[in-house]
Amino acid sequence: MLNTRINHQEIEVRKGPWTMEEDHVLINYITVHGEGVWNSLARAAGLNRTGKSCRLRWLNYLKPDVRRGNITPEEQMLILELHARWGNRWSKIARQLPGRTDNEIKNYWRTRIQKKLKQTDMIQYKSEMVPDNNSMSISQGNYSSSTLSDYSEPNLTTSQGSCGALFNTESIDSFWTIDADFEPSMQSLHGH
DNA sequence: AATTCCCGCAACCGCTTTCAT
DNA sequence: AATGAAAGCGGTTGCGGGAAT
Structure with missing residues (x-):
């Protein structure tokens, strides 16, 4: 897992593969609050991820109606x-x-x-x-x-x-x- | 059994478009 | 109308696992 320091406040943004814990946090947050402004959502959910990363993870893998594999x-x-x-x-x-x-x-x-x-x-x-x-x-x-x-x-x-x-x-x-x-x-x- | 090669895929990067002010 | 922020999009990268040697 790569972490990137984005400023002097020592806040680190996680990069690379998502963990199960992160997935759960994101799913739970969106289940309760719904989708919103992704940067704010990432912060509010307590995920040290960019809004972009959260959006991508949600839309491509975690969203309930996503179908994966077995292209017909x-x-x-x-x-x-x-x-x-x-x-x-x-x-x-x-x-x-x-x-x-x-x-x-x-x-x-x-x-x-x-x-x-x-x-x-x-x-x-x-x-x-x-x-x-x-x-x-x-x-x-x-x-x-x-x-x-x-x-x-x-x-x-x-x-x-x-x-x-x-x-x-x-x-x-x-x-x-x-x-x-x-x-x-x-x-x-x-x-x- | 160990090593190398190859392939599939998740995730990132950078650019463009859209939206809010 | 101008500007900045956020979202959307397509290209690319790098890792993990299986196949080949």
């Missing part, structure tokens, strides 16, 4: 779709996924999806190097945020319906089969 296939598709529309507007994307936070979606994108996209790029690159390569017809599925990120505000329909405008079924299949991890997801999406 539907959520995966929605994240893909919305990122294609809006780019890295994580908080905006998160608002379309009840219970999910911008931080979680951002991490999910960077650690899972972005990695797959890089692999897809490599495969496409290789296929372009071989002129008559019919077996690697993923070019339509090659997801490029630079070409897809300029969509205007979406008229959000069902995931499947609006996805069709951006990814046809064939291209989605090509994208997801890059990694066997995602096969169950696509199977359930396709209903088999």
Whole structure:
């Protein structure tokens, strides 16, 4: 745990991972008093944390309606779709996924999806190097945020319906089969 | 068994936007 | 309208744990 002295009054601001005790203090305080001005809240609750830190901890992990882990296939598709529309507007994307936070979606994108996209790029690159390569017809599925990120505000329909405008079924299949991890997801999406 | 490498994620940092005065 | 404080946001970092060697 890192402590930072912020002034001559020897007040130390705690940084780094939250302890269970700190979590309890924050939860109890907000349960009784509700959310408020975060800097004041941090002081009033007796937490030697910045308001920013308290806000982040509450919104991303402690708030009762936060859902964590196990991104569903539907959520995966929605994240893909919305990122294609809006780019890295994580908080905006998160608002379309009840219970999910911008931080979680951002991490999910960077650690899972972005990695797959890089692999897809490599495969496409290789296929372009071989002129008559019919077996690697993923070019339509090659997801490029630079070409897809300029969509205007979406008229959000069902995931499947609006996805069709951006990814046809064939291209989605090509994208997801890059990694066997995602096969169950696509199977359930396709209903088999 | 020990060490190194890699990956996922929680949390921080800095910038921008919003709000109150 | 100007200004400062707080909140919001996206990018990045660093730690912990598991996999690989």
